[in-house]
Amino acid sequence: MAGGSTDAATKEMEALHVGQTKETDEILKKASDSNGGAPGAQSPPPPADDDEAQVDGPSEDGAGASAAAKKKKKKSKAKKKKDPHQQTDPPSIPVDELFPSGDFPEGEIQEYKDDNLWRTTSEEKREQERLQKPMYNSVRRAAEVHRQVRKYMRSIIKPGMLMMELCETLENMVRKLIKENGLQAGIAFPTGCSLNWVAAHWTPNSGDKTVLQYDDVMKLDFGTHIDGHIVDCAFTVAFNPMFDPLLQATRDATNTGIKEAGIDARLCDVGAAIQEVMESYEVEINGKVFQVKSVRNLNGHSIGPYQIHAGKSVPIVKGGEQTKMEEGEFYAIETFGSTGKGFVREDLECSHYMKNFDVGHVPLRVAKAKQLLGTINNNFGTLAFCRRYLDRIGETKYLMALKNLCDVGIVQVCEIGYHHFDANVYQDMVTHGFLTCLQPYPPLCDVRGSYVSQFEHTILLRPTCKEVISRGDDY
Template sequence: FRYQDLYSISRSKLLARQDMSSVEVEERAEELSEKLTTNEDEPDAQNENGSPLTKNQKKKAKKKAAAARKAAEAETSSECLMEGNQAALENAPKSDGKKKKKGGKQAQQTDPPSVPVRDLFSNGKFPEGEWMSYNDDQRWRETNEEKREKQRLEESIINEVRQAAEVHRQVRKYMQEKVIRPGILMTELCETLENTVRNLIDERGLEAGIAFPTGCSLDWVAAHWTPNSGDKTVLSYDNVMKLDFGTQINGRIIDSAFTWAPNPKFSPLLAAVKDATNTGIREAGIDVRLCDIGAAIEEVMTSYEVELNGKTYTVKPVRNLNGHSVAPYQIHAGKSVPIVKGGEATKMEEGEFFAIETFGSTGKGFVHEDLECSHYMKNFDVGHVPLRMANAKRLLATIDRNFGTLAFCRRYLDRLGETKYLMALKNLVENGVVDQYPPLCDVKSSYVAQFEHTLYLHPTRKEVLSRGDDY
């Protein structure tokens, strides 16, 4: 085994390392070669007595030389490897003791959140909501093979709405932890929330985006209030704010809401409404009558009392506000879920989406339209309506292109560059093409709280899609 051969082997092994300079490689290769070189690379041509080797002796000698060559190469490789491993250990960053997951590095959400949710789940499967069994008379569905197969077939549709739900969870977590605070302008609060939704859902026109304007109704205003451009309303410590916003993927809508009220005096009010909403969710199910859900909600909510400024109030359900079924691009799809007894006997059906929401009030428990309107929505059932006003035609084209039958507000039109559109918008309302939804208010000086979740009635069980760690 020649010195030069050993030198070449040593040098090639060392060059594979990243931690040695070219000079160090040459020196170390020479050192290893000298160490491992034996007397000669060829077997002796003669015996000890000087006589020539026989044919068999030559074969044995060659085998011995080949074995020595392999051993030398292995030893050289081993020494190089040991040195390389030692250098790698010295240069490597310290381990935190946790096992690393196989596969590529998983994308992480930024702070503030800006990475689209679909990039955080490389396998394309989004987190499931909370699974709940149906009531006893429907338990057979969980083990029925036909129902289970039907549930598997609808997985792609449900995965879309789960993506919208995950966006909702991440956005509201950010808002609760970093944005909502006394002293913030309501316009800033809404625009921060809406821009975060646009980023996390990777807004793509009607394919993915905001499902309806951000409701941030305060105190006795129960629903449908969002600031118009230029509004100077500021959030205060003693406000009771209902933050109601929606996300959608291909028209599959997540409608979910919670109440922010940092003053602990409002805690019983919030607890009553949260408990009532969860009661409605528990009672919901295939073949359940909507009126039965309303009766259960009312019973729970009215069992709570709240003391404000020395006066005790029974928490009242707002009887003319309801939960509702949800369909693609249609936030109110026809069925209403009452929050008081005495509603319709219509039943829930397999394959339906419902927004279960409850409102509890210290006032009359009845709302009326008041204040300046901000919410609008194209009539879902309207056909072609001849419009004479050119500006109304142009505005309708903008609405069709950007919102379709999803709700919108004035700020959204401002963002699209629309100006001087109020007369055109009024014309669309008067012609029945667009419906307006003014704020809904209880009596002044009262307080209204709200909690809401979207659920889906699978063939086997129900899934509370928007459920999170917060509510």
């Protein structure tokens, strides 16, 4: 009996084995078909990650994963286009789009010296700075525009370039990068590109054909502003290396002035330190050695909202005023070194003009002068402008009206921040016979045949430290 039961169990086991074999054959056949029908072909190992999965399998799941991955890549590319964070060459993207957070780079930070060292760690002073952050960001935005524009200009300025082309290229780039917007954002004053013995206040008038030469020494001085917060910054370009000591003298003198400036610093002490460094340099030009001289009637100056010269002058020679610098003030620290007499006078055709900051309402008899004053108020306010800017906004036949706005035959001696200026005024616009409405600023020149160099930075005397707003990698 026991023997009969074993046979039945054996048959049952054999039947089960045959069934499993058939199932295995069917699975292997399907796998073979999916690999192109090759006998003995093995299915690929599972992919290591999602990116591999989108390539290998032709299944619906694989195709879906592939489509999703492609879609994801397209989205990331689109994101990069919307938020470039990188300037083009030449620069064309407004700087506020490069810094979408609205926080612009700080300038160089320098600690105060001696009795003001405590300011660095004062919580009260730090809180004052936090309250001023919107204003700081405005002027830093203007400084970033200045840095990017001058970096590009330094790369393209070459001998043989028309001065008119140079100025228009620079100014149009400023307008684009700062998003020019009336009196809220734009150019702070005309581009100064004074050559050789001309120290300041020269820019080409319409039709000027002056060409930059290899042996020229050019001072490139331009300004930017946001909501009237002005960055005034300048450097000198010279292609001939024999002028290098002249440029180095001015660069070092400017950095010395920045170092000496600070809360409670006396203006006369800053000037004395600048002169000592400047006049320690000599330069050999065509076999003749010249001592570099500080131009004694050109100065740095304080800066106010919509006011390029806000009342205080920073001398570049000893013997200046005992006036102290104060917390919260902006200054343009600029120095001029010359191989000439070290003294400038007015010369050449005037191109720069600026409305008197303190002038009130003045009744006008000449209709064209009245119309021109309205144009000046709307487009420039109390910021400096030049004839090219009037041409650009469509003004024509305005020279006589411009003369009218420069006043009636009164010689007014007025301090305008970085020099003392005898203004020869013309006709028809003065309040009570003494206040000039519009001030001309002719070019300022040392003796012909001499060479003048300039470097300049804008600094802010913050409650806790000194910030060189316009500092860059270049100077």
